[in-house]
Amino acid sequence: MGEIVVMSGRSWRIGLLIVALAALGRLSAADAAERVALVIGNSRYDHAPYLNNPERDAQAIAEALSGLGFQVTGPLLNQDKSKMDNVLRQFGRRARSAEAAVVYFSGHGVEVGGKNYLIPKDAVLEREGDASLETVALDVVLDQIGGASRYRLVILDACRDNPLANNMARAKGEKAAYRGLAPVEPGGQTYVAYAARAGQRSQDGAAGGHSPYAAALLKHLPRTGLPLERLFGAVSDEVKRTTSGEQTPFLYGEFGAEPIYLAGLAPAAPASSSPPPAADHDLIAWQSAEKCGTAACFQAYLDDYPSGRYAKMAKARLKPEPSPRPPATASTAPAPEERPPVTASAAPVSMERPRQSFEPELVPIKGGCFQMGSPASEPDRSDEERQHEVCVKAFEIGVHEVMQGQWRAVMGSNPSRFQQGDDYPVELVSWHDVQTYLKTLNRRTGQSYRLPTEAEWEYACRGGVAGEVYCGGNDLDRLAWYEGNSGHQTHPVGKKAANGFGLYDMSGNVWEWTCSMYDKDYGGAEQKCSKEDTINPLAVRGGAWNFNPDWVRSANRSGVDPTVRAHNRGFRLARSL
Numbered sequence: 007m008g009e010i011v012v013m014s015g016r017s018w019r020i021g022l023l024i025v026a027l028a029a030l031g032r033l034s035a036a037d038a039a040e041r042v043a044l045v046i047g048n049s050r051y052d053h054a055p056y057l058n059n060p061e062r063d064a065q066a067i068a069e070a071l072s073g074l075g076f077q078v079t080g081p082l083l084n085q086d087k088s089k090m091d092n093v094l095r096q097f098g099r100r101a102r103s104a105e106a107a108v109v110y111f112s113g114h115g116v117e118v119g120g121k122n123y124l125i126p127k128d129a130v131l132e133r134e135g136d137a138s139l140e141t142v143a144l145d146v147v148l149d150q151i152g153g154a155s156r157y158r159l160v161i162l163d164a165c166r167d168n169p170l171a172n173n174m175a176r177a178k179g180e181k182a183a184y185r186g187l188a189p190v191e192p193g194g195q196t197y198v199a200y201a202a203r204a205g206q207r208s209q210d211g212a213a214g215g216h217s218p219y220a221a222a223l224l225k226h227l228p229r230t231g232l233p234l235e236r237l238f239g240a241v242s243d244e245v246k247r248t249t250s251g252e253q254t255p256f257l258y259g260e261f262g263a264e265p266i267y268l269a270g271l272a273p274a275a276p277a278s279s280s281p282p283p284a285a286d287h288d289l290i291a292w293q294s295a296e297k298c299g300t301a302a303c304f305q306a307y308l309d310d311y312p313s314g315r316y317a318k319m320a321k322a323r324l325k326p327e328p329s330p331r332p333p334a335t336a337s338t339a340p341a342p343e344e345r346p347p348v349t350a351s352a353a354p355v356s357m358e359r360p361r362q363s364f365e366p367e368l369v370p371i372k373g374g375c376f377q378m379g380s381p382a383s384e385p386d387r388s389d390e391e392r393q394h395e396v397c398v399k400a401f402e403i404g405v406h407e408v409m410q411g412q413w414r415a416v417m418g419s420n421p422s423r424f425q426q427g428d429d430y431p432v433e434l435v436s437w438h439d440v441q442t443y444l445k446t447l448n449r450r451t452g453q454s455y456r457l458p459t460e461a462e463w464e465y466a467c468r469g470g471v472a473g474e475v476y477c478g479g480n481d482l483d484r485l486a487w488y489e490g491n492s493g494h495q496t497h498p499v500g501k502k503a504a505n506g507f508g509l510y511d512m513s514g515n516v517w518e519w520t521c522s523m524y525d526k527d528y529g530g531a532e533q534k535c536s537k538e539d540t541i542n543p544l545a546v547r548g549g550a551w552n553f554n555p556d557w558v559r560s561a562n563r564s565g566v567d568p569t570v571r572a573h574n575r576g577f578r579l580a581r582s583l
Contacts, residue, residue, distance in 0.1 A: 041106040042154075043071045044097045045080035046090065048113030052128045058213040060112035063163060063220040067110050070227050076108060087126040090142050094150045102153030108161065109147055112220065115164025117188040120554070121145070124164055144190070162187075163201055163208070163220055189489055189552045199238060201245070203256040203494045209249060218248050219255065256494065292316040295442065300418030302446040309445065364415035365451060366579045368402035369508050371466055378464050378532065380561035384475065390526040391561045396461045396533060403458055403466045404578035406499035406510050407431040407518065408443075416447050423573035429498040431516045431576040437568035440519055440577050441538050457521035458580035460532040460545040460563070467513070467547070467560050469506025477512035477548070477560050478505030486514030488558050492551035496574075513558040516576040517546045517566075524565025543567055550574035 047064025049057045064081035072078045079097060082089070094109075101107035114125040118134050123141035125131075131140055144162070151158045164187070190198050201219035202208040211217040216224065222244035226237055242255040288311055295307040295316075304320040311317060361367065379393035411428025413435075414420045421434045435443070440457065447455055458466065467477040478485045485505075487497045492514070500510040512518075521535035524545040536544060543565035549558030552574055556562065566575070 040104050041076045041108075042097070042100050042104045043068070043076040043078045043080075043108040043110065044082075044093065045071065045078060045110045046082045046085055046093075046112070048084055048111075048125070048127050050084045050127060051114065051125075053130055054114060054125075057113065058210050059215060059217050059220070060163070060210075062214075063112040063216050064110065066216065066224055067112075067161070067220065070224055071108060071110070074227070076106075084127045086128040087140060087142070090124070090126050094142065094147060098150035098153065101151045101158070104154050105156040106159070107151040107154035108159040109151060110161035110163075111147075112163040112217070115162060115187060116141070120188050122162075122187050122190065124162065160198070163217055189494065191553060191557075200256050202253045206254065208253055218245050218253060222248070288314045288316070291438070291442075292320070295320065302417055303442055306442045306445045306449075309449075362451060364412050365447070365453075366404040366408060366412065366455070367406065368579070368581060369405055370402050370583060371400065371462075371507060373398050373400040374465070376465055376468060377472065378461060378561075379528070380559070384559075384561070386556040386559070387561065390528075390563060392528055394528060396465070398459075398462050398465050398533070400583040401458070401462055402581045402583060403462065403507075403509065404580070405508060407516060407576050407578045409499055413443065416450065417443060421571070424496045426495075427498060429500075430496050431499055431511070433496065433516050433573050433576045434571045435576065436571045437519050437544050437566075438538075439571070444579075453581065455579045455581055456535065457519055457577060459535060460520045460522035460524075460547065462580060463512075463518065463520050463547050464560060466507055466509060467505065469509065471506050475559050477509070478503060482513070482555055482558065486511070486549075486558050487551045488514040488549065489552055489554050494552065496551050512548055513560070514549055514553075515551055516548075516574055517550045517564075517572075518548045519566075519575065519577040520545045520547060524563070526565070540568060546575060 045064050045068040047060035047062075049060045051057070061081075061083050064083065068078050068081040079093070079100075082093060085093070097107070097109070111124050113127075116123050116125060116131070116137065118137040121137075122144040123137050124144065124147070125141050129136075129140040131137060144160070147160050148158070151160070187200060200208075201217070209218050211221070215221065219241070222241045225244065226240050229237060229240070238255075245253055245255050291307050291310055292314070295303040301324050304323045307314070307320045308317060314320075375395055375397040377393050378396040380387040380391040381393055384391075408431065409428060410420050410422050410425065410430050410432045413422075413432040414428070420432070421439070422430065422432050423434055424430055444455055444457075447453070468474065469478055474480060476482055476485050482488065483491055484503045486502055496515055499515070502511060502514075504510050505512060522533070522545045523531040523536045523540065524543040525531040532545065536542065546564050546566050547562070549562060566572075
């Protein structure tokens, strides 16, 4: 299925250990020989003070992985650069013939120039340039285990208070540059868990014990029956409790419709040369309704599958629909004077009916033609941004991303990870979840809300102005919440500047689903909406709070499986005129 990366102190690794293990735990005992793990613990550094617990952490984690059926190399303790390079190379060969590969590292780690490095016991770091020579890059670790056929997992409990990093920072005059680890965004179904959120240091723990993150991981690893997301949530809660809130684990990664379990094995499906079965849309719809858990969601399932396998269960779960709850108060909404006027290219505002409190505020956009994609001269562009002329018809699009209060008022629940206010964008919703939301919203309002096409999204993002790198201009900090200013979380909508059409947060905050199938070659799919039961990747746009500037450009694009939920992905609505 994918890769799992776990980092302690880097809001990624250990929780991912859990993730990976959970996923890996679904294999049968007969497959155990095909699951391999490498465990390293560095405590006794030559040029830095000793750490209390990496050796004990590594020994305990090795035992835990072995108990889950992994063929474990290690624990290898106090490894220098040469030994770490050699063992990674050898382990990489084993990984190529394995279904799952796990790497656990406990010790010092450092971020330099946006990249993360594991520090061997003999490393000497005096300047930035030393990092690539004296340490082991996380990217190298991921490359070495990339041959595993089903799962890849890296666990890094490696963000301790590092004097080597402090020395480097002092030499550069920027002490804050090396606090914690940098965020990472794994590709595909890769999961990365940090023991502490990006930029935050993780604790080593008292001598003779374990680090808080390793202790929580060891406590929850044996638990059966919990999907990976919930298991990692339990680890996160444990760490926050034991550190009095000083350390907050953080998880990056995307989960599909099929749950991943750490413990509790199930027979693996036999290999087959036949094509995979068609998606079980009945099951997908039911899982979406169950995750939501409200009467509206169960009714939406029954509307689509009146004779479905889960129809009786849906009817039994139906309850009176809760009263609508207003989304955001006037105090959280941006002041009217802060919103730039809509340009002349905007269509006249329709006054057909009053907007209900839980409905999105829409801006009418006059149709027209534009250059979609990026010019060859734009820095950091990709080949999937081929510039070409596209024409769109008049439409309306949301001023803001759909907020948590709006989602709750319609669906009766809030799936989001960052639940700090009704005016925060809703996230942790799959594309199929959004379709359920749309059906419920449209049934209650009599309207025809939808997601924008990819072409409509970019047309709206550019705000009637050609040549701007981001949605609304070239000053990213003025326009967007991204890796450099977000504080590693979402923010209330409308707090940054709007673009030329009066639209907020089209760059950054959360990725936004579109209704268009993702086609890297722009074969016309960008101008159409996919069917509701599609199994193809859908285009997402805008970048998010945990991505660097390259990813929040107007032209940047990506494709995501419609069943996947992530805490950096939401949506805004559109409507045809």
